[in-house]
Amino acid sequence: MRRKANRYRVDRVKRREKILSGTRTAIAAFMVLISLALFSAALSRAYHALLDAPWLRVQEIEISGLQHMSRVEVLNAMGVARGASVFGLKLVQLKKRLEMLPWIRSALVRLDTPERLVVELVERDPVAKIAAGDHCLLMDQEGSLFAPCKCEEHPNLLLISGAADSGLKVGSTLQREVGEAVAGLLAAVRDWEEGLHRGKISQCHWNPDTGFLINVGEQGIPVQLGADNLEEKLRRLHEILGLLAERQWVGNVTRIDLDYGQRAYVEGQFPSFKGI
CATH class of the missing domain: 3.10.20.310 (membrane protein fhac)
Structure with a gap:
């Protein structure tokens, strides 16, 4: 008859081996952590040593x-x-x-x-100054208001009022309709100043109902442009100012309205002509 195996002894052996295996795993993990800590400390020490090294410095x-x-x-x-x-x-x-x-x-x-x-x-390339309450904001080519400025600063830039409220801040953009109108005006003014220019446009006011009103020349003649066909209207303004200059009447002009289709209205104190 075969002897029966001692089941309890086998279980004790397996349990002991399991405990030893777990202990070995824990010791190995602990050694790995210690090694990582030592390696990190060595790297940190080496990094700070490099920071303090006299070479590889910004000159x-x-x-x-x-x-x-x-x-x-x-x-x-x-x-x-x-x-x-x-x-x-x-x-x-x-x-x-x-x-x-x-x-x-x-x-x-x-x-x-x-x-x-x-x-x-x-x-950024500023293209205009936008009045916003008691101060101005610089506008770039994308229509972003990127920096505050005093309205008297940057005299080479066109000052546009009425296009923004006083609550507008740096980082904002103009309302879409206003922004498109301002972009159209700046394109027309660019052509005016490059080729047709008969007087600097000193400032400009936007009205949502009537469009743009600009001031031209040394005396700041108010010129009503409206909101559309701005390049064509500035070309006509060039011709009108040329005609007035030939007759030496520019100083007599008080107002010009170009928002009349193909016509223009010129208001001022002009000499009267008497019949012969």
Whole structure:
């Protein structure tokens, strides 16, 4: 007759092996954690040693694309001191800092050599000043109001009133209808100033019911343009001012209305003609 196996002894052996296996696994995991901690500490020590190393430091910062901002403003925004370690530079963060500046449309920051940091900027190009209450906002080519300014600043830019309310803030855009009208006016004014110009357009007022009213020349003659066919109307204004200049009547004009289809209304104090 065969002897029966001791079932309880087998179970004890298996339990002991299971405990030993678990212990080995725990010890191995603990050793891995210790190794990772030591490795991380070594990396951290090496990183800080590199930060303190006298080599691989920024010795030159080249900035291109500046038109309206100064080099000092850009350097202050970046916060990178000369002699800073290149290992501590976060180029993506520097790019974001620069693009938060109102005048900066886009920025590229890169290391050209281990000691030379290159910053390439694209600034916004202001095309008009938009009056908003007691102050003005600069508008770029995309219609974005990107920076505040005093209304007397940037005298080369056309001042447009009536297009925005006093609550408009930096980062806003004009209402769609108003923005399209302003874009059309600026395109027409660009042609006027480049070729047809017989007097600087000093300022402009937008009225949603009657369109644009501009002031032209040294005496600021008010000219009603309306809201459409602005390029054609400015061409007619060029001809009218030329005719008035030939007769030396420009100083007598008090108002011109071009919102009459193909006609124009000129108001002023003109000499009367007597019959012979």
